[in-house]
Amino acid sequence: MKDSRIVDKYLARDDSALKATAEKYGGRLKQLALRLLADDFAAEECVSDAYLAAWNSIPPNEPRDYLFPFLARIVKQRALNRIRSDRTKKRAAQLTELTREMEECIPFSADVSQEAEAKELIRLINGFLGGLEKQKRDIFVRRYFFLDSVREIAGDLGRSESSVKTTLFRLREKLKAYLKAEGYRV
Amino acid sequence: MNGIDGLDITNGINEEFIASAAKTRGARRTLWYSLAAAACAVAAAVAVTAALRGGTPQPETQSALMPAQTGTSETAPTAVQTAAPTEAPTPEPVILYAPGAGGIQEFVPSHGGTNIDGALNRAINDGEHEDCLFAVDIGVTDLTADVYEMLTEEFLKCAKDPYYKKYCDIERKWSNECRKRLQEINEIAGTTEQSSPEWMEAYNRKREEYVLTQMDRYEWNRCKAANAAYHEAEARLGSYSVEPKVVALAAERLDAEFERLKSAGLNVYRNEKGGICGYLTAEQIRNFPGSTDYGYYIIWQGHDGGIAE
Numbered sequence: 136m137k138d139s140r141i142v143d144k145y146l147a148r149d150d151s152a153l154k155a156t157a158e159k160y161g162g163r164l165k166q167l168a169l170r171l172l173a174d175d176f177a178a179e180e181c182v183s184d185a186y187l188a189a190w191n192s193i194p195p196n197e198p199r200d201y202l203f204p205f206l207a208r209i210v211k212q213r214a215l216n217r218i219r220s221d222r223t224k225k226r227a228a229q230l231t232e233l234t235r236e237m238e239e240c241i242p243f244s245a246d247v248s249q250e251a252e253a254k255e256l257i258r259l260i261n262g263f264l265g266g267l268e269k270q271k272r273d274i275f276v277r278r279y280f281f282l283d284s285v286r287e288i289a290g291d292l293g294r295s296e297s298s299v300k301t302t303l304f305r306l307r308e309k310l311k312a313y314l315k316a317e318g319y320r321v
Numbered sequence: 322m323n324g325i326d327g328l329d330i331t332n333g334i335n336e337e338f339i340a341s342a343a344k345t346r347g348a349r350r351t352l353w354y355s356l357a358a359a360a361c362a363v364a365a366a367v368a369v370t371a372a373l374r375g376g377t378p379q380p381e382t383q384s385a386l387m388p389a390q391t392g393t394s395e396t397a398p399t400a401v402q403t404a405a406p407t408e409a410p411t412p413e414p415v416i417l418y419a420p421g422a423g424g425i426q427e428f429v430p431s432h433g434g435t436n437i438d439g440a441l442n443r444a445i446n447d448g449e450h451e452d453c454l455f456a457v458d459i460g461v462t463d464l465t466a467d468v469y470e471m472l473t474e475e476f477l478k479c480a481k482d483p484y485y486k487k488y489c490d491i492e493r494k495w496s497n498e499c500r501k502r503l504q505e506i507n508e509i510a511g512t513t514e515q516s517s518p519e520w521m522e523a524y525n526r527k528r529e530e531y532v533l534t535q536m537d538r539y540e541w542n543r544c545k546a547a548n549a550a551y552h553e554a555e556a557r558l559g560s561y562s563v564e565p566k567v568v569a570l571a572a573e574r575l576d577a578e579f580e581r582l583k584s585a586g587l588n589v590y591r592n593e594k595g596g597i598c599g600y601l602t603a604e605q606i607r608n609f610p611g612s613t614d615y616g617y618y619i620i621w622q623g624h625d626g627g628i629a630e
Contacts, residue, residue, distance in 0.1 A: 161604075162446070165448065166448025166449070171328075198336070203343060211329075212332055234325055234327070234328065238327065260334065261334060261338070272341070273342040273345050276338050277346065279327075279331045280331050291345055
């Protein structure tokens, strides 16, 4: 079912929208949650939360063209909140690697609990991504939004793993430099 | 700010960038398909263009597919007239075949009465193939399980018949007795060849004489009948699946099952042997709408040169 049709169902308060969403994106959303949480049950809960959040936020939102990104964001946020609230629990192994990579390029000084600062940082990152060629941008987004492994990215793009790793390293260095130029201390 | 916060920040990445990156997930597997489709579309456009011009390309025009000519041509090539752009067709979903020969390699009982191979089970649950179609064979088992159950009941009834038990008891006693009477039987038969009809007749006569010293004829006849019924029920149980009526019943039920799966929205078809095959999504396989009356095997088809993980 097309995203537009699913969104129509939400707008019409037709609860088959949730089933349609689950059928189309349930697996991918759960996979995303599992990449952060090494816990099947917790991942299921995040996905369920995403469905509820979608129900509560469509309308006024109408993510006809970006339904999956819309849902994926909610799932990621829920999963990260869980991680923050319970740091003693085991995390997905890949998460450790991802957070280490993030820490290489994001500013320590930023206080993202302040909405304005968080928005500014997001604006800058989007600006940085907008200046990249498509494939490099895709690689960055797949790694740090979709949390895909280097192997998965390499396989899909027909490149070697070392090539993708190198690209990611250079992108992090470039982002660091970009944010420094904007006044952030990394 | 720490790494977790950083991953949170990436949640703010522009939807357009996210949607663009999402398309590359599984992209390599669709690459050859898109190239093939694109090549066909271009070839079709060239054919249409040539037809519109009467089939003979003018010397100053060139095919859109050919590289521009340079050098000594008297007539400089002009811009190619191409057909007006059309809306790009919606790409067909990718069809996935099993790596290798396919079939059940690792048995993973799952989904209630539906069994699928381990490789397929992993592929449909990895979240990476939600937009693909899996080429599968759908085996339906226990189509005549009710017939088998009925025959089993009959068989067990025969096995529990007290006259059958008496028959078995008397046969055991006779086999001990027979050893003592072997010479007598050989003399009556006029042969020691135990497979000969003469020997069997002498054996049976002596057995009958012995049994009737242990029970009356009425009881012995009942025992023989119970033994015959037991062996007949046992034979039926062993060969029921090839009985014409049962074969016809199984075929009829398979036809009905095919129609039911089709009406449930599955993209299924019958192969040349009458088996059910299909192109199913991961979601359809995970939530396969099997009937509680039957069992199922969903077997990932192998395909030389097919798109496979």
